[in-house]
Amino acid sequence: QQMTVSGTVTDAADGMPLPGVTVAVKGTTTGTITTPDGNYTLSVENGQTLVFSFIGYKSQEVVATNTTINIALEEDVIGMEEVVVIGYGTTKKKDLTGSIQTVNADDFNQGAIASPQQLINGKVAGVQITDGGGAPGEGATIRIRGGSSLTASNDPLIIIDGVPLDGGDVGGMRNPLNVVNPNDIETFTVLKDASATAIYGSRASNGVILITTKKGSGAGMKIDYAGNVSVATKANELDILSANQYREVLTDKFPDNVGLMGDANTDWQKEVYRTAVSTDHNLAMSGMIADKMPYRASVGYNLANGILDESSMERTTASINVNPTFFDDHLRVNLSAKGMFVNNNFSNTGAVGAAISMDPTQMITGDMYEPYGGYFTWTRGDGTPNGNAPDNPRALIDQRVDKSKVNRFIGNAQFDYKFHFLPELRANLNIGMDMLESQDDPKEVMAGAAWDTDAYLRGGSYEKYKLKKENKLLDFYLQYTKNLDAIDSRFDVMGGYSWQHFWTENTSGSWFNLPNEDDDFVRDPENLTRNENYLVSFFGRLNYVLSDKYYLTFTLRNDGSSRFSEDNRWGLFPSVALAWNMKEESFLEASDVLSTLKMKLGYGVTGQQNIGSDYGYFGTYKSGQPTAQYVYYNNVTGSYDRVPLTTIRPNGYDENLKWEETTTYNVGLDYGFLNNRISGTLDVYLRETKDLLNQIPVPAGANLTNELVTNVGSLENKGFELSVNAIALEGSDYSWSIGANVAYNENEITKLTRVEDPNYLGVQTGGISGGTGNMVQIHQVGQPANSFFVYKQIYDTNGMPIEGLYEDVNGDGQFNESDLRVYKQSAPKVMLGLNTNFNYKNWDFSMAGRANLGQYVYNNMASDGGFYNRMQISGEYLNNLNKDVFNTGFNTAQYLSDYYVQNASFFRMDNITLGYDMSDLLNNNMKMRVYTSVNNVFVITDYEGIDPEVSGGIDNNIYPRPRTFLLGVNVTF
Amino acid sequence: SEDDKLTYNPELATESNISLPGADGLVFTKDDADELITFEWSATDPGVSVQVDYVVELSTTNVFDVVTTLAETSETSVDIKVSGVNNALIALELDPGVETQVYLRVLAKINENVEDISSAFKEYTTTPYETIIDYPMIYVPGAYQGWSPGAENGRLYSYNFDNVYEGIIRITETAENNGEFKLTEGPSWDVNWGGTLTADGDNYTGTVGGGDNFKVTPGTYMFRVDLDANTITLTKTDYWGIIGEAIGGWGDADDVIMHYNGQRMYWEATADFVAGGWKFRKNSSWGGDLTGDSNGNLVGSGDNISCDTPGKYHVTFDLNNMTYTFEIVE
Amino acid sequence: TSDLDVTPIDPNLATADKVLDSEEAFAQVLAKIYAGFAVSGQQGPAGDPDLVGFDEGHSQYWRGYFVCQELPTDEAVNGWADGDLPDVSQVDWGANNGFIRQFYYRAIYQVSLANEFIRQANRLGKPEYSNLPQYMAEARFLRALSYWHALDLFGNGVPFVTENSAIGSVLPLPAGENPRGPELFDYIESELLAIVGEGEDKSQVLADVGQTYGGQANKAAAWMVLAKLYLNHNIYRGELDNAYYTKARTYINKVTSAGYSLITDADAVADAVYSPYEYLFLADNYKADNEIIYSINSNGDDTRTYGGMTYVVAASIGGDEMKPNDYGMANGWGGNRTTKALVNKFSVDDNRALWFTTGQQLEIEQQDQFTHGYAVVKYKNRTRSGGYGSNEGKSDWTDINIPVFRLADAYLMAAEVDLRLDGAVSGASRAFLQEIADRAETTLPGTIDLDWILDERARELYWECHRRSDLVRFGKFTKGYNWPLKGDALQGKDVDDKYNLMPIPFTDITANPNLNQNPGY
Ligand SMILES: [Ca+2]
């Protein structure tokens, strides 16, 4: 039944009429907009729904039953009331004084995500996440604002639900972060500047990532299921010679060696890679028990198969969060437990390199190779395998089992008590533990495996290893919050104590299957190492807010570590931050365009103590292994009996070892326009690290080693980060948002030696494959860390490099190692992240991509594979060539040529997802979304290697990142 | 695609210019042997900053198709003894005592993968002198060579000019005066010595003086005659021959025995060869025989040396340097 | 809080006071100084290295010493594309050369190890540890040995530290200001005299000949270092003084009359497949202790390294024709060969010419081709009767003890001293040379001069790490004698005299401003 509806639309805040508001009839094309005085008139069917929408305001829907409908729209200031996790507590986003960025589950990257860090790659300005490669569940290098250290770890501190993970690799596991099922994660919060991180003191120099997992809420029981199936394919392969090209080139270049070739046409890369199908299932149950106890429990099962044949990760996770409250909400308890059970199959990543080295004219298997399990093998004249020759890639995979089993448990109990007699005072106790056990399951080289000469000669071998970690945590703090309305102020103070114990035990050894003459099976003797360290801390924070405009945060942490001597044990890490909410000032308050403007100034000192050794400051004596003994022969009696003696070695140490210290200055600006439809932040920072923990040569004779980790040198990172989030379009059944961020960082080593020495070259680093001990990078004063250190190639007039001709850079008439020079940096100068979401009715579409600019990669694949003499080695065996040889014509290896330092700037489309919400098709209690996505869609780059994204800047035999197609479904009921 | 790519363009290079020696710079006599000749040139500028090494070359032609290297250096000058220059001329197979034209140039070596940059050549008139060292000699005439003082196969040399004479002589069996010989001061019988020898195993020691012929069991001996101490020592040693299908067959009697050239301290022979393989063997029997590689080195194992073109060849066999030569004579 | 005062919980790690509570423990720390010459770390073959920042195999003592003493000479050439290693074969190194650097650090590291042992023995030793004084003498011997190597290669300007130096951030002073000065020479001399019982303090003296295990230093080992020191005194002290040649003669005489004898046919075993000379370099060369005065010991089961004899043997196996198994190895690394300059020194009869020539050409046209130059098969991980060592030919861990000093060397030194002092070789010394020649099946020339001695030292002692020192002593290392690749020229050319001394690594000049660079670098 037709009716005419009219009314006025006003601003809920001040009652002023709102012109230009869209009034639409839902599900139709009918609609109008309000007049300058906020009035509208519209003809509708009784019972139809009207939608009132206006940019910067929350939309409202009203069913048309009356003829007069007046509406007051509320401003929609996006995000500012959002609660953000910070160190030892939470705060509202609008009260933040530090540089903090949070990514919520809604904004996570989509698609085939096996490891948590992939959820936020490209989402946070200044955070670089580089996967170690394409292996399932692969670890990643995470760098926040460049790295503040040289030798010490540059990894950020990661804290999961209040439990800090200790740094360091976990044997038998590709990625220590895999303990969390990505589906259980609620938020990722990245603390970037020191005013935000200083509360974590000595471990915060490289930033802090806080991960919180999903918790139960609300009444009733909700069940979520998320599942997907994905197909991973090889995205790219290395350009090497095909069998026929190889025949042609070898016949041309080394006619004497053509007899070494076979008759086959084998594409070894094809033989080792596969198309891999993976599945992921997650089931979560959440709700409230007895009206008091919210809970969430989940189980996840992920079978991730890698494109390298046989490689896989099978992960089962279980987690439970229970958050009961007692005494009228005075006591809030948070119990959290996460378990992870992983079965890894590492396959044999040696096959990645072998597949590009192996002569493509050889057959894979043949009857005459029966002694080697049937696999083609390069042998010497007497039939023994030639240990220098490339290994048969298929044999590498088929004749090795390398599996591991990892169990990990992280649990904590957090008690937050609001005092009955003084509700402003809270006490918080957190007790947690992180336990891990990782071991072979099994790891062995089969009999007949010619690629491991020693094992081949003794019927194969096997290895046993076991890693155990037990880390314990106790935090306690008191927090007092008070509003002082009289002076329009509020403040809170917090003070606490933290105790952590890190304990690790490592056992390993390997054995042959056949004994030696003494009936001994030992290959590498069993070795056990055990380490521990303690960290004891006191910390405090003061927040003061005046008139909701001026904010002050002051934090202080005093850390004591067992890794340093009593004199240097305690480190004090202060920070102070000021924020000015300019939007609240009278001169901006009235602005309709500007909705947020806040300026933040931060200063803080953080530390670094992750130095690899727990006992570096005092002298220790280390017993040697049975294979590193000294042997006397008893010829006094003439019997020549062996008299082996286990040795004991005094180790070098630096009793003055202490914290590395980073001072950070940060200026930040939060801005928002049009009710924050467009918002973002701009940060400019300077970070100075002094007393760098640096492994440097000690004066010969001064200590019991030649190099020590000691505190010397300093470096600097400076840069800016800008992020923009915008809702470009929004209507009743569509919306389009765009997020972009850009980060620029300049890294410079400012000092490396105790004594100023302008002639000091620096510390060479960046070992490559090819030769032994060759290095192509350097840490040099005045240059970014890990700059390349190479010879300057000279080219001919056709642009071809002239083999062996390099500039005499120092002009002394001689060409030698003094002519090595710094050339380009390996870290990106500029990082960009881009993502966009588009929703239309039930459809959603998103894309996310990243770009790194100004980064260079040493193409080790080309330098070690692209010269003709590599084709045949002393007439013993053949190697395939990298096609780059056609660009250079090099006959001999030119490892130190800057030709191989190549621009590796890139743009990668990480992900494209298309989803459809099917909830409407189902009954009301059930929501369902199906989606499909592609990961690693394409890469735009000039770099000629297989992939420009290389952690550390040296491209060498990286497990190629696959392209993955996925089909998934999320169901909630 | 880098803007700072450094390019080497040989067309933009400036070559060296030889300033020394001047036109008469290579005129010398044997008496000047130890004098120095200075060679000097301007630096080659390749247009890019690279290490440049120089090679000073002499040639008999101005197109330098036959060259010998005088010096290699990274400096822009070098001092070479006259004897060194003379050796180079001899190496160019110029005849001693004959005036001739030679050409000098300096090659700037940048890198083995780009062409050397040559200076303009300079032309000189020069006369090489004979270089073989005239060691003092005594002679060993004997039945084995027909009692011929001065014959090629009976000479001992004093390598240190110290009145001690050494050499290897193969004393073959003869029907008469088997194993007998004398020493003479010159290639005549004017001054001659005999003496007695005492056997010590296969070796002999004795004194020089008396008139009787020395007498030994025929064989090959290392001689050492000390005319100050008047002692003589003979140490049994090996003789060497050449054998093979290229030179009469592989039979046990087919060795062509070489004679020991004491002045040059190697064995040599000149003989007619046909196409085929051959090698060196000692004492006309197998064991310890040697063949040679294509670089002129003697080696213990490997293929026979091959003679591809029949003709008369000169063979030298140098055990001190483990080298050999095999060159057609006509 | 007391939690922060940790002591190691690792069962293999403890503080000095806890470890050094028995004589046996001191023996084990002493064994580490010995092992510092044999292996590269506490794990074997690799892992837990003594020195860091290098490829661990490269950093092994004898491998580094071989690189410095053999590769720049006529005796060896290496063809690997390992950084600036090719420059060492070319006598073309700079002050940053990584391979010279790592031997420098290894040599001084050994000094530090010995210092620490002596320091702790003084502090924690007990009167009832009756062997400790001799252990301390052995530690002092090993320190003197490494100091001598450092003096020979790097000169008098190397950092000088003793048991009285503090550990930590001190900057050691150079032994002396002059690169060729007397200070380090004098110190090594006084140390050696003390431990052979000829100093004022005779409390720490080495055992007599015949009273030690194989691989343990006795007095004769110290006499050898003394004799070498004196023989090279003009190089080390920068001036000639015949009194030192006389002292050299004194200690050579002690060695040659100590009861040692050359390995000869008399030592041959019934089923021998190798010659007596080869016995010195085999897996069971521990039996050659009548000639070998001091060796660095190895055993395939107990002593594993990528340096030492594993390196010397494996690196000399390459090409398609050589079979690692023939030399008791699992692998060949194809790196080290020799030059025609060495090969041509041998007469055809000389049984010390142990080359592998099939598939090899004598002429070196390319440094990186293993088949250019003859392969050297002097060292073999096989026993006298042709059997295998403890690895059964199935790994690269050898049993060959490194012959550091042996009698034949002393014999040649005796003749050399005769020539340097008297201008002629004495009858006794000639008899020594005759013994060597007899074993080699060669003949002695009528007159023996210094040139012949230098050549004979090459023939007898090649690849035993004497060559660079010998060439320097004879004035032939930089000029006057050239060999393939010297000066980066295929046939060799003269090089700058600065190469007689190796550079003090730039890293140490930087870390320790007290040090001065050697002239010319
Ligand atoms: Ca230069």
Ligand SMILES: [Ca+2]
């Ligand atoms: Ca060089």
